[in-house]
Amino acid sequence: MPDIDPTEHEIADLGPKIKDVDDADELREMLALEEDGEDRVPVKTLIEDRIEKVEAEDEGELDPETVDLTEMTVADIANMVRDVDDADVLRDILEREREGKERSSAITQIENRIESVEGSDDEGEDVEYVPPEEKYPELDHPTNDKQWVEGTAGAEYRDMWVFCETQAGELVDVSKEMLGKARDLMDQYNEDYDADERVVAVLLGDEAGDYVEDVTAYGADLVLYHEDDRLERFRHKPYTEIVTDMSRAGGELASEGHEDVDWKDYHEPRYTVFPATNNGRDLSALVQGALDSGLASDCSGLYIEEAMISNPAKVGTAGDKKEFERVLHMKRPDFSGFEYSTILCIDKPNRDFHPQGASVIPGSFEIPDPDYDREAEVVEYEMDLDDEWFEVGVTEFDRLSGGVDLTGNEVVVAVGRGIGDDPTTGIELALDLVDAFDDADLGLSRGVITSSYAFDSHVEQYVSEERQIGESGQVVEPDVYIAAGISGAIQHKVGCDEADTIVAINTDPEADIRDFSDYVIEGDLFEVLPRLTEAVERGELAAAVEASDD
Amino acid sequence: MTDHERYEAVVVGCGPGGAAAAANLARNGVETLVLERGVDAGSKNVSGGLIYAEESAPYTIDGLFPDFREEASERPVTENYIHNVAGDKVKTFDIGDLHHHDTAWADSVLRRRMDSWLARRVHELTRETGGGLLTEVHVTGLLREKGEIVGVTCEELDPIEADIVVAADGVNSELARDAGLMDWEDPDEWFQGVKAVAEMDPDVVDERFDIDEDEGEAHLFSGDLFDGVRGGGFLYTNEASLSIGTVFHLDSIAEERAEPQELLDSLLTHPLMAQWLGDDYHEVEYSAKLVPDSKKAALTAPHQDRLVVVGDAAGQMQAQGPIIKGMNHAVTAGALAAEAFADARSRGDPHRAGEFYEKKLHDEGVMDKLRPTSYRAVGKIGELGPIDGVANAVAESAVGRFGVRAAEGLVERAYNSPTLVSMIPDTKLPYVTLPTILGEELGERVTDENHVQPPELDDRIGDLTYDVGDPHIELVDNSFEASGTAVTACPVSAKDFGGGCYRDEMVQTNGHEEHLVSLDTQPCVECGTCAVVADTDWEHPAGGKGVEFEQG
Missing domain, CATH: 3.40.50.620 (HUPs)
Incomplete structure (x- = not known):
């Protein structure tokens, strides 16, 4: 008698149960019981399918330890060894293949399997590694001479x-x-x-x-x-x-x-x-x-x-x-x-x-x-x-200056073409004012940088594009921006417009800079700058500027 | 052998000349690459703004590019006038007959819109041949092999070889100069034009000019408006704007130390303009360009080896008194150059295209329009000092003035005679003296009040702000003597203005004072004026850099 009498079960719960039966003879007994009893067509089909499957599995099952390798193709061998986890069995297969047909591709397959079995954990999930040039012989492998340096696997x-x-x-x-x-x-x-x-x-x-x-x-x-x-x-x-x-x-x-x-x-x-x-x-x-x-x-x-x-x-x-x-x-x-x-x-x-x-x-x-x-x-x-x-040495080197970053200053004192009458003195006066503040630096308009002014050597170092304020130079947002002798073209405006307080010094009180200045001092920068410096040194300008914040 | 990139044809520049050449090459199945240095075709271009289709011309822009008039132009010109101004007195003549002579149609255009439309068509056509249009590529010169021109060199790309190089790179053509065909030596070979585009609602345009939406007007101005500088002004109606500009002989601008932007302002603020400009003048763009005078500058043999030169680059700009035609000749020349290459190629000798191109220019009558024989016979003599002086004196005399009064109808007929106009010498007489007398003797007083306040130069420049990259112009001699003229002649510079390209400066060095000129190319509109009037090394900026006109 089989463990399961199909006539005692509904087809719905018979399906899962029957999957556990691996013995074809037992299944045949079950089929006979059904035929004698209720003789349900779907049940018989279910059992017959299972018989077919079980018998197919039995036939397909090769014993790797005894199978005749000479009757197998390389692909069959590759499929078979994939399921073998025991390295000793694999070595035995390898030995038999060498004594038999000695097919190099079969040998490689078996060797690879041994390698992956021995190098792997008990999960047995690893697949053999096939180098790309073997795996895809039809393709070019331009990098196949570039082998790895170490090829380490599984290290700590x-x-x-x-x-x-x-x-x-x-x-x-x-x-x-x-x-x-x-x-x-x-x-x-x-x-x-x-x-x-x-x-x-x-x-x-x-x-x-x-x-x-x-x-x-x-x-x-x-x-x-x-x-x-x-x-x-x-x-x-x-x-x-x-x-x-x-x-x-x-x-x-x-x-x-x-x-x-x-x-x-x-x-x-x-x-x-x-x-x-x-x-x-x-x-x-x-x-x-x-x-x-x-x-x-x-x-x-x-x-x-x-x-x-x-x-x-x-x-x-x-x-x-x-x-x-x-x-x-x-x-x-x-x-x-x-x-x-x-x-x-x-x-x-x-x-x-x-x-x-x-x-x-x-x-x-x-x-x-x-x-x-x-x-x-x-x-x-x-x-x-x-x-x-x-062998490659450094014989000489030059360190570039880091450039001038005007963006972090609390105060920027900028001069424009208003210094034209005496450019050197103009820069000197601006630098004096810069020094009077704690955290200030000198900015320049593009017009000064692109001019043909002859500056004395001690101020010449300051006249470079690094200090240009404006569209093609730096954009600064200091607390105070002092623009001396700068007319205030749109290109300059974008470089300083975000300053909290803009103080303009210009002989022309109607110059464009008036439109975006908080204070306009009408006058010649050569006279105004020294007085401003004096005021800052006395602490008077700070008071005025603080008042303007309100 | 070299392994340069190679196309059958390379066309440099995608203005009307380059576009016509490229389209015609593509139609003949020639693999054509078009290189344009602007961010978009038209972004580097300025034109007063009329394009003609001549009845006698073998090619027209709408023939090569169907739908051109619907898609790319502004308004057809249906009325033409010339105004002779003397103070606030103006005598106006209708010159419609002159305008209509040999004219199939004439439309006002704005170049950004027009050229970018053409460029899209050109790209579609040339792509079919295996080429196409590339923007933001600055072609810097000619590629030579064993001394022969075989292609072009670029700032952004490796050199490119071609069987034909079409130089359509405009008035300041670097290719024509590399080939030694053009120079920037003589101011009297050039005109300088400046232009303002003023925004105006289409309904307002219709109303102020009393025209329909499919009509347009062209007005020319001459007389004593411009401080004796030889030249004149124009006003054209666009769809939703007006183009107002002035064009002067560059030698006259240089001699008089005239400020071009002020001359433009003289026109904008004249009472005559009030009726059209109204109280709501809003200038959206200020622009400038050099214009070659074809009578003197047009190349009689615009080719060398595999190079052919078309349009402004070859000096093909016809300016005779009130006739100003450039783009149509560029279109014809470009298309003929393409035709010449197709002919040469089918004869198995593609490198003879230049020779065929020259012949076609003559056979099709283009050359005679550009360099009229009647000007050579009569006009040139008129320019010799004493004769011009005598003529001026006669015109100024009571007899001369009486003649003018008696012959009003005759003057209008003379203005409308293409032959007489083609003989006009480039002197003060026709540009200034005669129109002034006409205005004084025949003119009616204009009583309108003009409220236009043109923008200051720094505001005009402010609107043209762009990425300059490396300076593309170098001042070779910065003494005022050598280069000082640029301070006034440059349309974006002015005396006592620190924000322009050229500034004059008194500089103390070692105890003595020098009068120098300094240059900042940031506001440069790439017109080329300083290349002629100052001592410079002049190149165009890199592809995609430099001025970017929205109207043009």
Whole structure:
């Protein structure tokens, strides 16, 4: 008697039950019972279908340990081995194939399966890796000679590394911004994953050690630095070599002498962050390339989160979805900021893509308040630098002045072509007034900059386009804007119109500037400016201006 | 061999000449690339504003571009007058007969609207041939191989090779100058025009001129309006605006140290204008351009190697007294150049197009209109000092004046005679002396009060503010002697005005004072005046940079 007597069941609940019956004989008994009893056509069809299916499964089932491989096609073998998880069985199959037909494609299939079985976890989700040139032989593969550098798979990665750029004796702002962001990200990370991973600051230069305190104050747990006189200025080769070497220390690919370090016991960094400055862009691309990973360049946002991925290249099985943990989400502006993309750097089953690296646009993150009470582990990284790395040297350099930024001043004193009678004195008088204020600078109209005026050398340095106010120059919004000898053309107006208080000095009281000035002083700037300077020094002008705010 | 980008034809500039050439090339199946330096075709162009279709011309703009008159022009000109002004006395003649001579039609146009419409058609046509129209590309010169012109060089693109290069790059053509065909040497080869476009409701236009919506008027002005500077004024009706401008001989502007914007203001504020301008004058655009005088500047052989030159670039601008025709000749020349290339190509020798083009200009009578034999015979003699002086003296004498009074009808007939008009010498006599006498002797007093207050120059410039990029003009000699004329002659500069292109400055150096000129190209309208009257290195700004006319 079968376990289930179909005559005792409605067809609706018979369907699910019958699926558990795998024995064809038992199913035949059930069919006989039905025929003798109620003889319902749909029930008989259901049972017959099941019999057919069970018998087909029985026939199709090959025992990999005994099957005759010589009677199978390569495709059959590939299908069969896909279901075999036991590496020993696979080796036995491999052995038999070698003794038998010795088909290289079959051997590759079996070998790949062994590799993926042994390298995989017990889920057995991995698919074999087929190099693209084998998978798509009909296509060109222009990059197939560019093999990866490492080809590591399944290694251990930890920490967030921040390359801290210095320039002209100062830690650049973006380095502080990145440290602050890294600190926030890793604090959250350690909480979320109950981990203890660190922010690692990397410093290179001729006096790299000088910045250890700073980078600690801005959030580093571990500071790695290397000093060498030859590193005074950034150069691709040595900088890349050092950062790469540091990243590999204590891991599988550590260089000689760095196999065991007490500050690092993992393969490579989990995350790396570089500044998207000229030098940082160079370095980030070269280091990430050397470490066999990718790079999201010019990012403006970073966060760490899970990511559900369905790309078969990453997941290993077509159609599946898989959640990846601890993924650095790297947001970057596209099309001049009209769109944003979020870049993820995710391991493949057969190849790691770590460190997950980004370069960060300066100004994207806040500079944190430094905490000089913080403590960090400090490591001076010992390493010999190859002379060949310095074949390209810097023989001479010129540092461009940072330019003049007039936008942050409380007061801007601007002069125009009204200084024409004695341009040098005009600039001098304006500079005197600038000095009388606490926070002021000198602006110029376009007419002065494009003039043929001959300025004495001591004021000539001030006459450049850097100081131009107006449509094709700077737009300033100071508390007080003093326009001396400026007629107030529309192009100039747009550069100063937003100032709280505009004071015009002009011999022509009907000049256009009158229309957008709060005060117009009719007079020659050569007489008015010194008197104004005097008034400011006595504190009289401030009082007048404050009164005007009401 | 080089591996330059290559087209069968490259047309530089998409004004009427370039558009006609491109359209006709495309119709002949020639792969044609059109390069235009403005953000849009028409953004660099200014015209007084009448385009003619001549009965005798082999090509007309509406023949090449059907629907042109419906889509791209303003109003047909149905009435023509010339006003001879002496103080507040004015004598007006109807010159409709002169205007209608050989004229199929004439319409007023605004170039931004007109050229951008043409450009769309040109793009459609040339795209079919595998080419197309690219804007914001500044063609800087000629590409040569072994000394032969084989293409063009550009600021924004790599050099481009072609079997024919059509230089339709306007009055300041860099290509014609690169080829050595044109220069900026003699002020007496040029006119300078300035123009104001005043907004006006179509109903108001109809009412003030007493016309219907499908009618328009053209008025010319001469006499003592302009401080003795040789030239005249015009007023044309557009659909919803008026074009009012002045055109003067550049040598006269230079000699008299005249301020072009003030001469325009003299016209705008004359009592005669009150009836049309009313109390609500609103100027929407101030513009300027150089105009070649074809009698002296038109190239008799406008080609070299694979280069052919059409329109203003070849000096094809006919200005004889009250006749001012440019765009129609550019259209004819452009279309003939295309025809010449098609002929040359079908004979298996495409590089002979220039030669055929020159022949066609002569055979079709274009050259005789541009350089009339009657002017060469009579007009030129009239320009020689003593004779002109004598003629002026005669005209000023009582006998001369009596003659004028007695011969009023004769004068109107003379104005309407194309032959007589073509003989007019470029002297004070026809432009200033005679019209003034006509006004004084025959004119009626105008009693209207003119309330127009033209904008100041800085406001006019303010409306033309644009991105200058790198300065495109360099002052080679900044002494006042060499370049000081530009301070007054430049339409966006003025004496004692600090906001213009050219400013004169007294500069103390090492204890002695120098009179210098400084240049700021920010307000530049790219007219080319300073290239002629000052010592400069003059180029157009990069593609898409520089002046951007909304009306034109």
